[in-house]
Amino acid sequence: MHYIGKSLISFGIILIIIGLIFYFSDKIPFKLGRLPGDILIKKEGVTFYFPLTTAILISAILNIIFLIIKYFIK
Secondary structure: OHHHHHHHHHHHHHHHHHHHHHHOOOOOOOOOOOOOOOEEEEEOOEEEEEOHHHHHHHHHHHHHHHHHHHHHHO
C-alpha cells in the first residue's frame, strides 16, 4: 500500500504541473508548436508540420520531472 500512495502522490504532482502550464500558457513568451526549429512546409493543397524543437523541449522537461519523482520515491 505504501508504494501505491507514493505513486498516486507522484501522479498528482504531475497533474498539478500540467495544469499550471495550461493555466499560465497565455503568459508564456513562446508558443509550444511554433518554436524556431519546428518544420513547416506549405505547398499547394498540402501542409506538412513536424514540431521537432517542441518535441525535444517536452521530452527534456518530462525527463527532468520523472528524475525528480524517481529521486523522491526511493
